[in-house]
Amino acid sequence: MKIISFDLLCRAQCSKNSGGGSVLFPDWAYKPAWSPGSRQVQLWHFLLELLGRGEGGAIGWGGEWGEFVIRDPERLARLWGERKGKPHMNYDKLSRALRYYYNKRILHKTKGKRFTYKFNFSKLILVNYPGYLPPSSHQALYSNNTVRLVKHFY
């Protein structure tokens, strides 16, 4: 394992913390810059949005980097349902969507910890940028860097 540091754009909304440790995540992790506002919000975008603004009750960051705990599964499902216009959304269905993320390597389950999942931030780069993205390209895409983010890669 090596440690790489990136200079990345990160707005105020995504620099909030929840509870103990401060957790930063970059905009590229949930906002593909090349598709402005057209396509529908994805579940993991939504989760990062709630986590980023420290929504509090329904979902919060866990102990490890990228780990999060769903504190109120049915409330989270209700919020997600409201966003998508699906009034009958529940945790059973939301969690099925989360499980589809396992194969895509966007998420994985933290086994043994109830309602606890973990973002594969190192893999989200590949999701947002099909093909390889060298670290220097970050600087090209996000010129006005404000945050230094130290991330662990395998």
Place this chain on the structure above:
DNA sequence: TACGGAATGG
């Protein structure tokens, strides 16, 4: 609670 197949839809 958690998993993943199958059918379906936008």
Place this chain on the structure above:
DNA sequence: CCATTCCGTA
């Protein structure tokens, strides 16, 4: 493609 819905299984 990305869920949504439903459900059998562990």
